[in-house]
Amino acid sequence: MSTMLEVSGLTHQYGRGERAHVAVRDLTFTIEAGQLACIVGPSGCGKSTLLRCISGLIPATGGSVRLHGDEVSGVPDDLAVVFQDYSRSLFPWLTVAKNVEFPLRWQQVSKADRRRRAAEVLESVGLAGVGKKYPWQLSGGMQQRVSIARALVSRPALLLMDEPFASVDAQTRGELEDLTRRVQRDLGSTILLVTHDIDESVYLADRVLVLSKSPAAIVADLTIDLPAERDQITTRESEQFVSLRGEVARLLQSPQVQRTGETAPETPATAGSDAAHGAASADAADSATTDSAKAAAAEAVESPDETAASRS
Amino acid sequence: MSITTAAAKRGRILGSAAVTWLVFAAALLLWELIAIGADSVYFPRMTEIVATGADVLLSGPAWRLMLGDAVFDIVLPSLATALGAWALSALIGVALGTALGRSSWAMDYCGTLISFLRSVPPVTLMPAFMVMFGIGVQMEIAAIVFSTLWPIVLNTVDGVRSVDQVKTDTARSLGTPRRYWIGMIVLPAAMPKIFAGLRLSLSIAILLMVVAEIVGGSGIGLRLSTTQSTVQYPEMWFWVLLLGVLGYALNSALLAVERLVLGWQPTRGDDA
Amino acid sequence: MRTFAKGLTGLLGFFLLWEITVQAGVLPDYWVPPASEVATTFVELLGDREFLLGVVATLLAWLIALGVAIGIGVPAGLLLGSVPALQSASRALIEFLRPIPAVALIPLVMVTIGSGPDAKITLAVYAAVWPILFNTIYAFGEIDPVLLDSARATGANRRQALTWVALPHAAPFIFTGVRVAASIALIAVISVEYIAASEVGLGRYILEGGMNNGHLDQVMAGTVLAGLAGWAINSALVGSGKRLFRWADTEERATR
Ligand SMILES: Nc1ncnc2c1ncn2[C@@H]1O[C@H](COP(=O)(O)OP(=O)(O)O)[C@@H](O)[C@H]1O
Ligand SMILES: [Mg+2]
Numbered sequence: 001m002s003t004m005l006e007v008s009g010l011t012h013q014y015g016r017g018e019r020a021h022v023a024v025r026d027l028t029f030t031i032e033a034g035q036l037a038c039i040v041g042p043s044g045c046g047k048s049t050l051l052r053c054i055s056g057l058i059p060a061t062g063g064s065v066r067l068h069g070d071e072v073s074g075v076p077d078d079l080a081v082v083f084q085d086y087s088r089s090l091f092p093w094l095t096v097a098k099n100v101e102f103p104l105r106w107q108q109v110s111k112a113d114r115r116r117r118a119a120e121v122l123e124s125v126g127l128a129g130v131g132k133k134y135p136w137q138l139s140g141g142m143q144q145r146v147s148i149a150r151a152l153v154s155r156p157a158l159l160l161m162d163e164p165f166a167s168v169d170a171q172t173r174g175e176l177e178d179l180t181r182r183v184q185r186d187l188g189s190t191i192l193l194v195t196h197d198i199d200e201s202v203y204l205a206d207r208v209l210v211l212s213k214s215p216a217a218i219v220a221d222l223t224i225d226l227p228a229e230r231d232q233i234t235t236r237e238s239e240q241f242v243s244l245r246g247e248v249a250r251l252l253q254s255p256q257v258q259r260t261g262e263t264a265p266e267t268p269a270t271a272g273s274d275a276a277h278g279a280a281s282a283d284a285a286d287s288a289t290t291d292s293a294k295a296a297a298a299e300a301v302e303s304p305d306e307t308a309a310s311r312s
Numbered sequence: 313m314s315i316t317t318a319a320a321k322r323g324r325i326l327g328s329a330a331v332t333w334l335v336f337a338a339a340l341l342l343w344e345l346i347a348i349g350a351d352s353v354y355f356p357r358m359t360e361i362v363a364t365g366a367d368v369l370l371s372g373p374a375w376r377l378m379l380g381d382a383v384f385d386i387v388l389p390s391l392a393t394a395l396g397a398w399a400l401s402a403l404i405g406v407a408l409g410t411a412l413g414r415s416s417w418a419m420d421y422c423g424t425l426i427s428f429l430r431s432v433p434p435v436t437l438m439p440a441f442m443v444m445f446g447i448g449v450q451m452e453i454a455a456i457v458f459s460t461l462w463p464i465v466l467n468t469v470d471g472v473r474s475v476d477q478v479k480t481d482t483a484r485s486l487g488t489p490r491r492y493w494i495g496m497i498v499l500p501a502a503m504p505k506i507f508a509g510l511r512l513s514l515s516i517a518i519l520l521m522v523v524a525e526i527v528g529g530s531g532i533g534l535r536l537s538t539t540q541s542t543v544q545y546p547e548m549w550f551w552v553l554l555l556g557v558l559g560y561a562l563n564s565a566l567l568a569v570e571r572l573v574l575g576w577q578p579t580r581g582d583d584a
Numbered sequence: 585m586r587t588f589a590k591g592l593t594g595l596l597g598f599f600l601l602w603e604i605t606v607q608a609g610v611l612p613d614y615w616v617p618p619a620s621e622v623a624t625t626f627v628e629l630l631g632d633r634e635f636l637l638g639v640v641a642t643l644l645a646w647l648i649a650l651g652v653a654i655g656i657g658v659p660a661g662l663l664l665g666s667v668p669a670l671q672s673a674s675r676a677l678i679e680f681l682r683p684i685p686a687v688a689l690i691p692l693v694m695v696t697i698g699s700g701p702d703a704k705i706t707l708a709v710y711a712a713v714w715p716i717l718f719n720t721i722y723a724f725g726e727i728d729p730v731l732l733d734s735a736r737a738t739g740a741n742r743r744q745a746l747t748w749v750a751l752p753h754a755a756p757f758i759f760t761g762v763r764v765a766a767s768i769a770l771i772a773v774i775s776v777e778y779i780a781a782s783e784v785g786l787g788r789y790i791l792e793g794g795m796n797n798g799h800l801d802q803v804m805a806g807t808v809l810a811g812l813a814g815w816a817i818n819s820a821l822v823g824s825g826k827r828l829f830r831w832a833d834t835e836e837r838a839t840r
Contacts, residue, residue, distance in 0.1 A: 057481050081485040088478035093500040093576045103486040136578040150486070328672040336676040354696050424591030424815075425598050431767060431814030435687075435775035436787060436807045439794030444615045519685035526687065526779060540691030552688050559683020 004068055004158055004190045005031040005054065011062030012049050023049040025215035026063070033068075033157075036184050036191045038201035040248060041211030047194040050216060051162050054192070055081050067158060080151035084163040086143040090135040096122070096146050097131030103154045121149045124186070125179060141172030145179070152183060161193040165200065174232045177204055181230065198252065202226075202245045203235060210251045220251045356546040365550040390531035391558065393449055394521035397456035401517075402510055405461050409468025410494060410502075419469060426462055434459035434520055438527045452524040459520045460513035467509025471502025504577060507570045514566055518559055599623075617801040625805040635789060639809070642773055642785040645701055649708035649769045654762060657713045661720020661758070671721065686711040686772050690780050699780045708772040712765035719761025723754035756825065756832035763821040770814050786810055
């Protein structure tokens with residue numbers, strides 16, 4: 001197996017001087033090709049910052065990121081990102097199909113090919129036939145499927161996902177998790193997914209990296225040797241799963257993680273083997289609801305000036 | 313939305329539209345009755361106004377669909393000036409607004425200046441415009457552009473600034489080349505705000521068209537002041553009401569375009 | 585540098601550019617007098633009693649017009665906003681009346697009311713009432729039902745919910761309408777003074793400057809004063825709106 005991603009000594013600091021805030025400090029790890037790795041850490045510990053550095057969206061203030069050997073500066077071509085906030089990440093003025101085709105526009109792909117590939121990938125995420133709709137006409141879970149399809153359409157070598165399922169309901173989350181595992185195996189892609197949800201990280205990953213509180217540093221690197229074929233109910237009931245999630249939870253609670261001396265997180269792992277989601281969460285309150293209705297309401301607020309006819 | 317609720321909704325909208333126009337007709341009738349009661353030269357009957365209007369607009373030969381000289385010599389030139397100047401202003405305003413909005417510092421320096429320029433009553437600049445461009449269509453265009461530009465600029469800046477971090481990150485992570493950035497991300501995102509500015513400035517354009525024509529002596533504005541000074545009150549009323557009709561029609565047309573262009577917006581519908 | 589200082593720099597830069605282009609002959613000086621000349625006239629005017637009385641007359645007319653527009657616009661908006669049937673019934677009428685520019689009514693008002701202060705106040709009210717009316721209707725139409733429901737759930741009755749939830753929700757929107765109306769009313773008063781040749785006022789003064797050919801400095805000084813007044817009124821209202829309605833972000837957006 002070849003190395004896909006090499007992160008070494010990665011440090012990122014926001015601001016300068018007095019107001020400087022170190023979000024990520026001296027992170028080193030590698031991800032092998034074909035792996036599905038999860039990074040789990042408490043909310044605010046610097047996970048998004050880490051992903052933004054890896055994807056080249058922001059230049060790291062220290063250390064280096066290599067994608068199959070090449071130093072990352074600026075966004076690499078064969079990398080895609082799925083963001084948590086799908087309602088803002090999808091372009092509302094484009095139809096679902098046009099959203100998915102978007103990245104192919106910049107890659108010498110003929111119009112017919114673009115259309116065909118968009119339809120294919122939409123079908124593979126279970127969204128055949130919705131191409132002509134606009135994003136807001138779909139449910140939250142479906143919108144996130146569209147973002148995933150859009151990320152996959154250019155067949156990226158590395159897919160980064162930043163808390164992709166934090167804004168959808170538990171049922172949909174389970175479906176999306178299974179979808180992620182399935183497309184990862186079908187396409188043989190490499191995925192690095194970031195989450196604050198302990199259960200999710202264990203269920204999804206081949207490997208879990210546990211991050212400490214801000215500034216982020218790796219406190220553990222666990223291999224998840226659950227069977228490749230996973231099931232929302234039986235896997236989560238299995239002894240192996242329960243003990244692994246317990247281990248991650250304990251790691252997150254350990255003094256090493258709490259080194260900034262802040263209040264301890266709410267009891268991370270509720271014991272028991274029910275399949276309920278969100279029971280174990282490094283920060284349960286983080287999932288912001290961002291449905292399109294809310295976005296619409298926010299937009300409506302802006303109109304008083306425009307409704308007012310300004311004339312004399 | 314299911315078919316039944318869509319149909320029900322359409323029914324409701326049609327129903328309310330019917331009520332709306334019934335009320336409108338009732339208002340016209342009320343006018344007629346009050347005018348008969350008041351019996352004042354200043355306040356002619358609605359039927360008289362409409363008859364005068366029909367005379368003015370529909371006195372032409374059949375091959376011109378009866379459209380009278382007034383349509384070709386007064387109404388259409390006035391409209392062409394207003395719309396042409398407004399379109400010019402839209403071009404300049406969107407370009408300028410995009411440039412200002414994309415810059416991180418330009419608005420700090422220009423914001424106050426633009427607010428000031430917007431507060432200048434364009435009417436009082438007419439003497440200056442007359443000296444600069446002479447009396448004629450150029451002066452009219454200058455006056456309209458000057459007064460419609462600022463709302464478009466400010467709304468465009470606002471719209472351009474409304475592109476959120478997640479969209480920027482998404483577009484960058486999808487490898488959008490720099491040169492497509494404005495056309496593919498910034499302008500589409502700013503479009504709702506730009507249209508708000510365009511609608512605002514359309515009504516200002518009609519306003520300034522009248523002002524410039526009253527001052528410069530042409531088109532509808534000239535007819536308004538002439539009919540007043542020659543005591544042709546029914547025709548004067550007709551021109552006033554025609555401006556209402558034109559404003560209503562132009563605004564509806566722009567709304568239709570907007571609905572077409574912004575069809576992707578979730579909260580579009582019966583709020584027009 | 586603070587925002588205010590930057591804004592001022594921009595404004596001064598504009599006047600400087602104006603001065604330089606005219607002095608250098610890029611813009612002929614019969615087109616527009618140099619900024620310095622206008623500034624001199626401007627300063628002279630500030631010591632001119634008669635002129636200042638005219639400005640006071642203009643501002644008084646503006647204040648009265650704005651007051652009347654609020655007195656009409658807010659109650660009418662409340663009524664239309666809370667009774668949907670009434671709103672849809674009046675829609676065509678309003679949509680037809682709204683685009684009739686106030687200036688087009690000048691000939692009409694001149695023959696019926698004359699060209700005194702009544703005329704300019706009437707027309708300014710007509711121009712200013714729309715933004716207030718529409719923002720009030722809008723504020724009440726757009727109130728989130730969840731907000732009202734949660735108020736009712738705490739045990740408030742309909743009237744209490746209206747006073748304590750709907751009104752605070754609507755207030756910033758109405759205020760924005762008033763702010764827009766204030767700018768419009770000022771422009772309307774001055775425009776009517778100019779076009780209808782009122783006896784006194786800032787607009788009348790500018791008209792005189794325009795008629796005595798070559799007194800463009802008078803025109804520009806008056807116009808600059810009008811612009812500064814409008815800008816000051818708007819900024820003051822934006823400022824007080826921010827202080828009054830800290831919880832709302834509508835002003836923040838509307839200022840742009
Ligand atoms: N643009 C920014 N400027 C300054 N500080 C930031 C910025 N973005 C994030 N931070 C800070 O960096 C820390 C890590 O943020 P983030 O990477 O978003 O965490 P996570 O994704 O794990 O919740 C937080 O304390 C946050 O306040
Ligand atoms: Mg995050």
